[in-house]
Amino acid sequence: MADDPLDIIRQALRPERWAKMERALNHRLGAVRVVIENLHHPHNLSAVMRTCEGLGVQHLHVVDTRENTVPSRRITLGAHKWLAIHRHDRFEECGRDLKTRGFRLYAAMLDPGAVALEEIPVDAPVALLFGNERDGVSPEARAWCDGAYTIPMYGFVQSFNVSVAVAVSLYSVTQRVRQRPDGGLLTAEERREVLGQWLPKSLRFGRRLVRGRG
Numbered sequence: 319m320a321d322d323p324l325d326i327i328r329q330a331l332r333p334e335r336w337a338k339m340e341r342a343l344n345h346r347l348g349a350v351r352v353v354i355e356n357l358h359h360p361h362n363l364s365a366v367m368r369t370c371e372g373l374g375v376q377h378l379h380v381v382d383t384r385e386n387t388v389p390s391r392r393i394t395l396g397a398h399k400w401l402a403i404h405r406h407d408r409f410e411e412c413g414r415d416l417k418t419r420g421f422r423l424y425a426a427m428l429d430p431g432a433v434a435l436e437e438i439p440v441d442a443p444v445a446l447l448f449g450n451e452r453d454g455v456s457p458e459a460r461a462w463c464d465g466a467y468t469i470p471m472y473g474f475v476q477s478f479n480v481s482v483a484v485a486v487s488l489y490s491v492t493q494r495v496r497q498r499p500d501g502g503l504l505t506a507e508e509r510r511e512v513l514g515q516w517l518p519k520s521l522r523f524g525r526r527l528v529r530g531r532g
Contacts, residue, residue, distance in 0.1 A: 327517045339516060342400070343509060345374045349495050349502030351421060351445040352484060353379040353412060355459050358451055364398075365481035366448075371397035373488050376504065376512060379404045379412050379445070381459070399519050402512070413462030421445045422464040425455045426483055428476075429466035435487055438467050440494045440502075446487050448480050 328336065352370055357363050363380070370378050378401050406412040416423055424438050425447040438444060447463060449455035455463075469478065469486055478486065495502035504512060 324514060324517050327521045330521055335520065339520065342374070343504075343512060343516075346376045346504045346509075346512060347374050347492060347495060347502045348376065348504040348508050349440075349443045349498075349500075350375050350488070350492055351377040351379060351416070351443070352488065353381065353416070353423070353445055353447040353459075354480075354484075355381045355409065355447065355456060356383060356450040356453075357480065362451065362479070362481045366484045367401060367403075368397040369481070369485045369488060371400050373492050375488060375492065376508075377402045377404065379406060379416070381406045381409050381412050383408060400516060402515065409456065409459045409462065413459070416445050417462070419443065423447055423462055425449070425460060425463045425466045426469070426487060427455045427460075427466050428468060432466040432468045435467050435469050435490050436494075438465075438491060440491060440498065443502075444491060444495075446484075446491065448484055451480055 331339075352366065352375060354363065354366055357366075367378065370376075380403060382405065404412070404415070406415075413423065421443040422439070423445045427449065438446075447455060447459060449459070460466075467487075469483060471478075477483075492502075
């Protein structure tokens with residue numbers, strides 16, 4: 319439709335700007351999500367957002383039962399604008415949402431039954447859970463998990479900083495998911511939803527235009 323505000327925004331974008339957006343959209347994953355629970359440090363949350371965006375993971379779930387952690391824009395470098403960020407006050411909300419969507423949930427934690435990172439099954443949608451910097455994954459969150467995993471390490475230290483753990487884990491999982499026949503990419507409906515979120519942010523008066531026509 320000629321008077322569709324999103325179509326107006328699309329036509330107003332510079333060709334190179336639209337090409338960059340289209341390329342990112344074509345590589346966006348819908349079959350991988352990240353869940354972070356009660357992170358204390360804004361720089362860690364910010365680094366996680368930047369990693370998700372850079373590796374093409376569209377959905378980030380932030381469970382914050384203790385405080386409202388705000389990311390640092392100096393670290394995200396605008397990455398947060400392109401993500402679908404789902405905030406939850408309780409883990410039950412997050413767990414139920416993921417299960418309804420068919421996701422298996424794997425926690426990054428030391429556990430007797432934990433598998434190695436590269437052994438996480440990716441034949442179904444997978445969500446990776448990371449606990450906070452001090453206490454790790456909460457018992458409530460663990461109860462919603464289908465399993466746990468560890469990142470094989472060969473030095474003296476036994477754990478990574480949470481933002482590093484997210485980066486290492488996501489790279490491994492997303493590489494394997496992209497090798498699936500469907501590539502783990504967004505569905506047609508998800509693509510439309512994401513584009514509806516991106517376009518208003520891509521033009522100076524885009525959000526005002528959408529509000530005025532909506």
